[in-house]
Every structure is written in C-alpha cells, then in structure tokens.
Amino acid sequence: MSHRVVVIGGGFGGVNAVQHLRGAPVEITLIDRRNFHLFQPLTYQVATGALSPGEVAYPLRAIFKNADNVRVLLAEVTGVDLESRRVMLADVPGMEAVAPAEVGYDTLIVGAGSSYSYFGHEDWRQYAAEVKTLESAIGVRSRILRAFEAAEMQTDPDARAAEMTFVVVGAGPTGVEMSGQIAELARDTLHGDFRAVDSRNARVILVDALDRVLNDFPASLSRKAARSLEGLGVTIMVNRTVVDVDGESVTLSHADGSTERIPARTVVWAAGVTASSLSGHLAELSGAEVDRAGRITVEPDLSLPGHPEVIALGDMIRVRGSDGEIVTYPGVAPVAIQQGRYAAKAVARRLEGRTPAPFHYVDKGNIATIGRARAVAQIKFLKLSGFPAWLVWLLVHLFYLIGFQNRVLVLIKWSVSFFTHGRSARIISNAPGGDPPAGGHIAEPAVRGASDADAR
Numbered sequence: 001m002s003h004r005v006v007v008i009g010g011g012f013g014g015v016n017a018v019q020h021l022r023g024a025p026v027e028i029t030l031i032d033r034r035n036f037h038l039f040q041p042l043t044y045q046v047a048t049g050a051l052s053p054g055e056v057a058y059p060l061r062a063i064f065k066n067a068d069n070v071r072v073l074l075a076e077v078t079g080v081d082l083e084s085r086r087v088m089l090a091d092v093p094g095m096e097a098v099a100p101a102e103v104g105y106d107t108l109i110v111g112a113g114s115s116y117s118y119f120g121h122e123d124w125r126q127y128a129a130e131v132k133t134l135e136s137a138i139g140v141r142s143r144i145l146r147a148f149e150a151a152e153m154q155t156d157p158d159a160r161a162a163e164m165t166f167v168v169v170g171a172g173p174t175g176v177e178m179s180g181q182i183a184e185l186a187r188d189t190l191h192g193d194f195r196a197v198d199s200r201n202a203r204v205i206l207v208d209a210l211d212r213v214l215n216d217f218p219a220s221l222s223r224k225a226a227r228s229l230e231g232l233g234v235t236i237m238v239n240r241t242v243v244d245v246d247g248e249s250v251t252l253s254h255a256d257g258s259t260e261r262i263p264a265r266t267v268v269w270a271a272g273v274t275a276s277s278l279s280g281h282l283a284e285l286s287g288a289e290v291d292r293a294g295r296i297t298v299e300p301d302l303s304l305p306g307h308p309e310v311i312a313l314g315d316m317i318r319v320r321g322s323d324g325e326i327v328t329y330p331g332v333a334p335v336a337i338q339q340g341r342y343a344a345k346a347v348a349r350r351l352e353g354r355t356p357a358p359f360h361y362v363d364k365g366n367i368a369t370i371g372r373a374r375a376v377a378q379i380k381f382l383k384l385s386g387f388p389a390w391l392v393w394l395l396v397h398l399f400y401l402i403g404f405q406n407r408v409l410v411l412i413k414w415s416v417s418f419f420t421h422g423r424s425a426r427i428i429s430n431a432p433g434g435d436p437p438a439g440g441h442i443a444e445p446a447v448r449g450a451s452d453a454d455a456r
C-alpha cells in the first residue's frame with residue numbers, strides 16, 4: 001500500500017500542499033467541510049455586491065480533477081487519534097450517514113484556518129456580521145442592502161439615520177476595505193436608486209482601539225490610507241474601544257473613560273481572530289503550547305512536537321524557530337501558501353529518508369485596497385499608494401485567484417465597475433447570517449484593539 005497522506009482543510013495551505021504532492025508516490029485524501037476553496041481576500045467584495053459568490057470560490061473537485069492520486073471528501077473533521085493515526089469524521093449538514101467514521105493516515109497535514117473572535121462577547125455575534133465565510137459575506141451583503149431599503153420606507157428621521165449608519169469594527173486591511181467599499185456603494189453605485197433618501201448621506205464609521213488605521217503598515221502609508229478613506233466620506237474613530245453592541249447601536253469607550261453611543265443598525269466585524277478548534281485539540285493530544293489566539297506551537301519543520309508525521313500550517317499555528325524563539329507569522333494567504341508548499345516538500349523528503357530543513361518565510365510585502373484606484377502597498381523598501389498600489393493589488397489578486405474562468409470573470413467585472421461604478425451582485429437573499437435577530441437589524445461590536453491586523 002502506498003503512503004497515505006490526509007490533508008484537513010482545502011484553504012490556501014491545504015490546497016497548496018496537495019497541489020505540490022500530486023506527483024509524489026502517495027495517496028492523498030483532502031477533507032473539507034465545504035466543497036470549495038474560498039478566496040477569502042475577496043469575500044468583502046461579495047459582501048458589497050462587487051463580485052458574485054461563484055467568482056471567489058472554486059470547487060475542490062475541479063482543482064484536483066486530473067490528479068488521480070487525490071480524492072476529496074466533503075465532511076467535518078471532529079478529531080484526531082495520534083496514536084492509531086486516524087482522523088474522525090462526521091457528516092456535514094444536509095448529508096446523513098454517509099461520511100466514513102474515520103480515515104487512517106501515515107502523514108497528516110492540518111490547515112484548518114481560523115475564525116473571527118468576539119473577545120469574550122459571544123452575545124455580540126448575533127448582531128455582528130463578518131465576512132470570513134462565503135455564507136456570512138452573502139449575509140452581510142443582504143444586511144447592507146436591506147438597510148438602504150428600510151431607510152427608504154422609514155419615516156422617523158432618527159430611525160432612518162440609524163438605518164443609514166454603518167459601523168465597521170477593526171481598522172486592519174479587512175476593515176479598511178469594507179468601509180471603503182460601503183462608502184463607494186453609497187456614494188457612487190446606489191446614488192439615484194432611491195426616492196425618499198439620498199444614499200450619499202449614509203454614514204460609514206471605521207472604529208479601532210489602536211491609534212491609527214492599518215497598524216501593521218508604516219505610519220506614512222497608514223496616514224495616506226486614512227486620508228483616502230476620509231476622501232470617500234468614511235469617518236475614522238481610533239482610540240475607541242467597543243464596549244457594547246445591541247442590534248440598535250454601538251457603544252464606544254474613550255481613553256478618558258467616557259462613552260459614546262452610536263445608533264447604527266448595520267455593523268461589520270473585522271476584528272481579531274481565533275485559531276480553528278482543531279488547533280486546541282492537537283495541542284491537548286500532543287502537549288504543544290497554544291497562544292491567546294488559540295494557535296498551536298509547532299516545530300521548525302511545522303510538525304507537532306513528538307509527531308513528525310503530523311504537520312500543521314497556516315492561520316492555526318505559530319512556529320518555534322531553530323533558536324527556540326517562537327515566531328507568529330501574519331495571518332495572510334502567502335504564509336499559508338508557502339507553508340503548504342513546504343509541507344509537500346517535507347513529506348517528499350521524509351519519504352526519501354531525509355530530514356527537511358526548517359521552514360523559512362519569504363515576506364513579499366503588504367497590500368491593502370481602499371476603493372476604486374485607491375490602495376497602499378509596501379513591497380520590501382518600496383512604498384506605493386493610490387493608483388500604482390491599486391494596480392499591484394489587482395494583479396496580485398488575479399494571479400492568486402484559483403481558476404482561469406474566475407480570473408477572467410473577475411477582471412471583466414472590475415473593468416466594468418471601474419468605468420461605471422456599477423455592482424451587479426446587489427442581491428438580497430435569505431442566506432444564513434443575512435437575517436438580523438428579532439428586534440435588531442445588523443450590528444456588531446467593536447473590540448479592544450479591534451483590528452484584524454493579527455489575522456492578516
């Protein structure tokens with residue numbers, strides 16, 4: 001029997017590991033709870049009607065259609081038995097009694113990613129919409145569009161103002177992108193669509209507990225991003241901590257202890273993240289450490305302490321360097337991609353009886369887009385802003401997007417909307433996450449130091 005490699009997670013890390021193992025003398029089983037690879041860097045464009053869901057997701061089966069040594073299983077991984085080398089599975093919702101109870105492995109690669117955390121305020125989640133999954137992005141889109149529809153019919157001026165107020169929590173790249181896109185939607189795309197309200201009067205507020213937007217970028221680019229956002233009409237509120245979200249409003253606390261309540265029905269969450277629960281599970285089984293964000297600490301070759309046959313990667317890990325220092329890489333796609341490729345090489349090396357060299361991350365830079373022809377980028381020592389940065393952002397995203405058809409479709413959509421300001425995917429659907437809880441519409445809390453900087 002050939003060597004069995006099980007890969008958990010068809011995200012950036014898992015897909016790249018499988019892609020680079022497809023020619024190796026191994027049998028690969030890729031398990032994901034979704035049947036598609038999601039290009040998370042563009043889900044916020046689904047949330048603002050710029051792209052359709054199918055343009056940022058690609059079926060895993062299609063990616064590996066021609067790889068005879070790869071089989072894909074649509075199932076939820078519920079646990080791992082490190083001793084007997086088995087992965088336990090459960091059915092995903094809507095499928096019953098079909099997933100095998102377990103799958104055995106000789107090598108296990110785990111890239112289960114992360115999710116947004118609400119900093120101990122789980123009750124905020126019901127009001128707080130985030131854009132990490134495709135379902136939640138579709139839900140956010142419905143909530144934003146419904147807010148304008150409600151404002152059109154609302155006769156009470158205060159209630160109308162609350163409908164037209166959008167609060168984005170966390171001024172990292174996702175928060176900056178979301179607030180810029182909502183502002184462009186209100187200012188350009190929806191302008192003229194309504195009769196009772198002027199969409200340009202919408203208030204978009206970007207909140208963070210730190211003292212500037214894009215805290216991980218150099219201060220000069222951070223200032224340029226802030227100016228660019230303000231040019232779009234976004235109100236930036238830094239040095240504010242979200243202390244409450246109740247579906248009708250967001251309450252912020254200032255450094256001097258005073259508080260401010262902002263009536264707002266729609267709140268988008270783009271703050272901190274927490275690692276997949278599989279990270280804690282593996283840590284418990286192996287005795288590895290986890291940090292406050294739930295990331296498991298792996299060895300320099302990304303293996304689990306005491307288990308060279310188990311590799312973990314991407315958003316769910318931090319890495320012990322050869323010198324013993326623990327490195328937390330940014331939660332961005334290039335880290336997961338490079339670790340996926342590395343994992344494939346490490347498996348191949350071990351099969352040849354050789355020891356893999358430690359993982360080394362090559363940092364190619366940081367980009368955040370703000371809106372149409374507005375972005376900031378740091379590539380090594382080069383700092384770009386405005387149109388040149390936006391062009392780099394566009395090319396990089398098209399390059400990494402999986403699927404030729406998706407690349408062409410996205411390029412066409414972006415080109416059309418560049419000239420027309422249009423957004424064709426302005427659909428209100430009843431997808432999960434799109435319906436606000438009873439008594440509330442859409443709201444999200446802002447959190448201490450709220451920023452997704454550590455997520456990207």
Ligand SMILES: Cc1cc2nc3c(=O)[nH]c(=O)nc-3n(C[C@H](O)[C@H](O)[C@H](O)COP(=O)(O)OP(=O)(O)OC[C@H]3O[C@@H](n4cnc5c(N)ncnc54)[C@H](O)[C@@H]3O)c2cc1C
Pocket residue numbers: 008009010011012013014031032033034036037038039040041042043044075076077078111112113114131132173174276278313314315316331332333334336455456
């Ligand atoms: C809104 C947003 C915008 C972003 N923008 C950027 C950006 O512009 N640039 C950038 O570089 N990075 C960006 N990132 C970060 C980037 O997307 C992540 O760093 C990257 O996806 C991490 O890859 P991963 O393989 O670790 O996990 P993921 O890509 O999250 O993949 C994890 C996979 O595991 C599956 N899975 C998890 N648990 C289970 C289970 N128990 N059973 C079965 N399957 C499971 C999930 O379904 C998923 O497919 C963004 C993230 C978000 C949320």
